[in-house]
Amino acid sequence: MSTDHTGKATPSGGELPPEEKRGTYAAIFGRRDVRAFHSDRIPDDVLARVLTAAHHAPSVGFMQPWDFLLVGSRSTRERVKELSDRERRAAAVFFDEPRRDKYLSMKLEGILDAPLNLCVTCDPTRGGPQVLGRNSIPETDVYSTCLAVQNLWLAARAEGVGVGWVSILRNAELRDILGIPPHVIPVAYLCLGYPEEGFSGRPLLESSGWRKRLPLASLVSYEEWGAQSHNGWAGFSTTLAPQTN
Amino acid sequence: MSTDHTGKATPSGGELPPEEKRGTYAAIFGRRDVRAFHSDRIPDDVLARVLTAAHHAPSVGFMQPWDFLLVGSRSTRERVKELSDRERRAAAVFFDEPRRDKYLSMKLEGILDAPLNLCVTCDPTRGGPQVLGRNSIPETDVYSTCLAVQNLWLAARAEGVGVGWVSILRNAELRDILGIPPHVIPVAYLCLGYPEEGFSGRPLLESSGWRKRLPLASLVSYEEWGAQSHNGWAGFSTTLAPQTN
Numbered sequence: 239m240s241t242d243h244t245g246k247a248t249p250s251g252g253e254l255p256p257e258e259k260r261g262t263y264a265a266i267f268g269r270r271d272v273r274a275f276h277s278d279r280i281p282d283d284v285l286a287r288v289l290t291a292a293h294h295a296p297s298v299g300f301m302q303p304w305d306f307l308l309v310g311s312r313s314t315r316e317r318v319k320e321l322s323d324r325e326r327r328a329a330a331v332f333f334d335e336p337r338r339d340k341y342l343s344m345k346l347e348g349i350l351d352a353p354l355n356l357c358v359t360c361d362p363t364r365g366g367p368q369v370l371g372r373n374s375i376p377e378t379d380v381y382s383t384c385l386a387v388q389n390l391w392l393a394a395r396a397e398g399v400g401v402g403w404v405s406i407l408r409n410a411e412l413r414d415i416l417g418i419p420p421h422v423i424p425v426a427y428l429c430l431g432y433p434e435e436g437f438s439g440r441p442l443l444e445s446s447g448w449r450k451r452l453p454l455a456s457l458v459s460y461e462e463w464g465a466q467s468h469n470g471w472a473g474f475s476t477t478l479a480p481q482t483n
Numbered sequence: 484m485s486t487d488h489t490g491k492a493t494p495s496g497g498e499l500p501p502e503e504k505r506g507t508y509a510a511i512f513g514r515r516d517v518r519a520f521h522s523d524r525i526p527d528d529v530l531a532r533v534l535t536a537a538h539h540a541p542s543v544g545f546m547q548p549w550d551f552l553l554v555g556s557r558s559t560r561e562r563v564k565e566l567s568d569r570e571r572r573a574a575a576v577f578f579d580e581p582r583r584d585k586y587l588s589m590k591l592e593g594i595l596d597a598p599l600n601l602c603v604t605c606d607p608t609r610g611g612p613q614v615l616g617r618n619s620i621p622e623t624d625v626y627s628t629c630l631a632v633q634n635l636w637l638a639a640r641a642e643g644v645g646v647g648w649v650s651i652l653r654n655a656e657l658r659d660i661l662g663i664p665p666h667v668i669p670v671a672y673l674c675l676g677y678p679e680e681g682f683s684g685r686p687l688l689e690s691s692g693w694r695k696r697l698p699l700a701s702l703v704s705y706e707e708w709g710a711q712s713h714n715g716w717a718g719f720s721t722t723l724a725p726q727t728n
Contacts, residue, residue: 251643251681252640252643252644252645252677252678252681252682253641253642253643254506254509254510254513254640254641254643255506257502257503257506258502258503258505258506258509258510258641259506259641259642260503260506261499261500261502261503261504261505261506261507261509262506262507262509262510262637262638262640262641263532263536263638263641264499264503264506264507265499265503265507266536266539266634266637266638267536267539268499269539269541271541287508289699289703290699291508291511291512293697293699293702294511294512294514295633296514296516296636296648296686298650299688299693299694300686300688300689300693300694300696301694302696302697302702304702305702305703305704306702306703306704307703307704307705307707307708308703308704308705308706308716309706310706310715310716311706311715314706314707325618325619328618329613329615329616329618332613332618333613341615346615346616365694368574368577368578370574370586370591370688370693371574371591371650371651372650373570373573373574373577373651374570374650374651374652374653374654375650375651375652375653375654377625378650380622380625380626381625381629381632381670381671384626384629384630384633385629385630385632385633385636387626387630388540388541388629388630388633388634389511389633389637391541391630392507392511392634392637393507393508393511395499395507396498396499396503396504396507396508397498397504398496398497398498398499399497400497403541405543405616405617405619405620405623406616406618406619406620407619407620408619408620409619409620416707416708417707417708417709418708419708422708425626426626432497433497436496436497437497441541441545443544443545443615444545448544448545448615449544449545449546449610451545451547452538452547454534454535454538457538457547457549457550457551458534458550458551458552458553459550459551459552459553460552460553461552461553461554461555461556461559462552462559462661462662463552463661463662463663463664463667464662470555470556471553471555
């Protein structure tokens with residue numbers, strides 16, 4: 239039983255046992271974007287659990303718009319890697335020095351190192367023309383697919399499997415390589431495998447000095463946009479500093 | 484140590500201890516879209532942990548494009564509820580009977596029951612004009628915000644806090660109610676609180692017969708789009724049935 243800010247007891251019967259709660263946070267805070275992998279293959283039972291976790295994400299209207307395309311073939315991954323390299327060179331053009339050198343020096347993907355690549359797609363036609371809850375914001379199908387990706391990422395972390403998201407692939411070319419129909423959206427191209435150097439304590443872009451983690455308090459507002467304090471929330475913003483890890 | 488499909492040992496040093504791994508899956512499989520809430524307020528420390536979990540989601544280029552707008556005010560929530568009701572009536576027009584009656588009979592949101600509403604937004608300008616990894620697919624900012632929502636949802640589940648996503652609110656009107664600038668995207672409008680009837684075993688849309696869960700095997704293809712079997716993956720698709728509830 240917890241107490242709220244007035245000291246009143248609150249219902250908490252649904253919370254997980256302490257060690258399981260700790261496990262949820264361990265996966266969340268210990269998850270990393272992994273870019274260097276062992277070549278060892280992921281056991282089938284582990285992969286099955288991770289995909290099942292993805293499939294149990296929430297989706298608008300229970301639409302389940304996702305598909306999972308598993309890619310192990312070296313030649314296919316080489317084509318994707320070539321596409322990724324082109325995009326990387328193109329992106330570099332827009333950075334000024336010294337950012338450009340830094341950008342080009344970082345290892346940002348493990349397409350060929352990882353034993354498995356996985357393209358998670360979204361089929362906007364799944365569930366027919368009228369999906370419950372999708373009337374105002376059609377993109378909720380893609381949102382749902384992203385939620386599946388995060389489930390997968392966290393389950394993989396729990397299993398000790400690293401996941402890296404290659405976000406710079408153009409969808410038209412990627413569809414061509416993988417045979418994906420024009421109406422289906424490649425949402426996430428992921429590399430999966432055991433991380434070569436474990437899971438680091440901080441994201442690479444933070445530890446390398448590329449960009450800082452923002453203070454949580456600067457991202458929270460109360461009752462209306464941008465209001466960083468409010469009568470009804472007195473004392474709350476100080477409590478709101480990260481308390482775990 | 485696990486073994487892969489050839490019986491070879493694979494590195495698994497990074498996996499979580501069994502009870503923590505179980506906890507990760509417990510949050511993933513036990514998470515529900517909650518629509519009926521106790522009025523009890525969520526303790527500040529619990530809320531802080533849940534928001535911190537959201538803030539530790541992956542983001543493209545470590546952009547952290549999310550903001551969290553906490554709404555407790557009754558009058559604001561009444562305006563959002565009115566908007567939701569309009570959208571619900573408008574959506575009903577597009578369902579044929581008997582789906583229309585069924586749609587209108589389901590309780591799909593708890594905007595006024597829940598003690599807390601939370602709008603998670605995405606600021607596409609955060610991090611400047613050139614965000615690492617965002618050159619090919621600008622929408623990866625919104626994708627990142629969705630990953631934060633899923634972290635929040637799972638952390639809340641671990642804490643025994645229910646979360647419901649109200650997906651039918653038009654963004655223009657919602658911006659107006661909450662004072663959100665035109666360039667900022669309201670990605671998720673969430674209701675948070677302790678669930679009135681615990682966490683059900685299955686999603687409402689499944690248990691009510693609205694729509695079935697798809698078999699995972701029908702969503703997985705191998706090496707190229709739509710290939711439901713492949714030499715290199717012999718025997719895998721049978722293993723791929725859900726193994727964890």
